Amino acid sequence: MLEEYARFTDSGTLRELELIARKLRGVKVLHVNSTKVGGGVAEILHRLVPLMNELGIECHWEVIRGDENFFRVTKKIHNLLHMPDKVSLSYEDILTYMRYTYENLSRVDTDPYDIVFIHDPQPLGLIVKKRPGQRWVWRCHIDVSSPDEETWRFVETFVNGYDAAIFHIPEFVKDGVRVPTFIIPPSIDPLHDKNRELERDFVVSTLERLGIDPGKPIVLQVSRFDRLKDPFGVIEAYRIVKRRMDCQLVLAGSFASDDPEGEEVYREVLKAKGEDPDIHVLNLPPDSHLEINALQRAAAVVVQKSIREGFGLVVSEGMWKGKPVVGSNIGGIRRQIIHGITGYLVNSTEGTAFRVKQLLADGDLRRRLGENARERVRHSFLIIRHLKDYLIVLLTLLEGREKPVDLLHAP
Ligand code: UDP
Secondary structure: OHHHHHHHOOHHHHHHHHHHHHHOOOOEEEEEEOOOOOOHHHHHHHHHHHHHHHOOOEEEEEEOOOOHHHHHHHHHHHHHHHOOOOOOOOHHHHHHHHHHHHHHHOOOOOOOOOEEEEEOOOOHHHHHHOOOOOEEEEEOOOOOOOOOHHHHHHHHHHHOOOOEEEEOOHHHOOOOOOOOEEEOOOOEOOOOOOOOOOOHHHHHHHHHHOOOOOOOOEEEEEOOOOHHHOHHHHHHHHHHHHOOOOOEEEEEEOOOOOOOOHHHHHHHHHHHHOOOOOEEEEEOOOOOHHHHHHHHHHOOEEEEOOOOOOOOHHHHHHHHOOOOEEEEOOHHHHHHOOEOOOEEEEOOHHHHHHHHHHHHOOHHHHHHHHHHHHHHHHHHOEHHHHHHHHHHHHHHHHOOOOOOOOOOOOO
């Protein structure tokens, strides 16, 4: 499988990967997160774990268990890490978190592994299982640059018990983090159904099957039904565009099993859509990779109007399909889009509408920015680079280096 990536990278990189992996043969690695489906973390692990195994590293993936009570609390933590709200974590929330953490201690067997990667805050408390000789790494997928401070302090207490932490971008590393940090942006997999080339006929028939007019320009946002993705702001921006230009808006989403707010937000989005036949709100099964791929390929403009965003894989996914992306000037989105070169960074609903209109009116501009966008992803956000970054983390930790390696700024 690895050789199939040769056409997306240079042969030197693949060779380098094999050489690093050779030093890691026999190492046992565990990834733990809170859902197998829905959201960017699951999306990445589905690809990264098999590739690590192919390189001879024994890599497993476990999911912690919880019910609605637990995931309500962890979603609250997730939201509060993104930004403060009127209410912070209550003692009851903390008790609930601890109780489910305790239950998961016996469910997830971490002992056989040399390195354990814990993704995001949900399984963070498993650190109490760490045995001597192991290395535990917290992989943060959230923009924690301006959190609710109390919630961050709660999380930080656990994080500082780890051997290292990984963040997407340097701005997310908080002062209180006293463990070595690595900066690793996520990636997309060009061979995944979500991103591979598709026949034009398949794209058109998918649109028709989903009730979308293939002949009318499509403005697309793909996101879980989550307030932080601002679907309501996207609808508002579309309405401003629609006053001047004929187009249709597609909001494609799904639910994640660790996000109990999805259904409520979905219902509100349907209400906000009203009777407009040119707004398509698609609630897709979580494995609709080919459908999402087709929608991204069919779009004239891709939008990602998130209020907070750790990274936003959907931005790279759109860019990889040669689309200009109009994205909020925040978090990981800012890292992907180069303003005016690969798409546009925007700060408001009006700004979003302005850039969408500009792009809809100018096919040459769309093509030019779209080509640049694809090159940007090829260079920086494909899975081979990501895999190599992970291997370097493994090597660094197993060799017991004292100094953290900043992969972004490494020579
Ligand atoms: N996704 C999907 N179906 C949907 C909505 C999202 O397959 O209906 C995928 C999307 O293509 C991307 C991931 O879920 O690969 C979302 O990752 P992102 O980092 O954009 O956001 P997150 O959900 O992790 O906040």
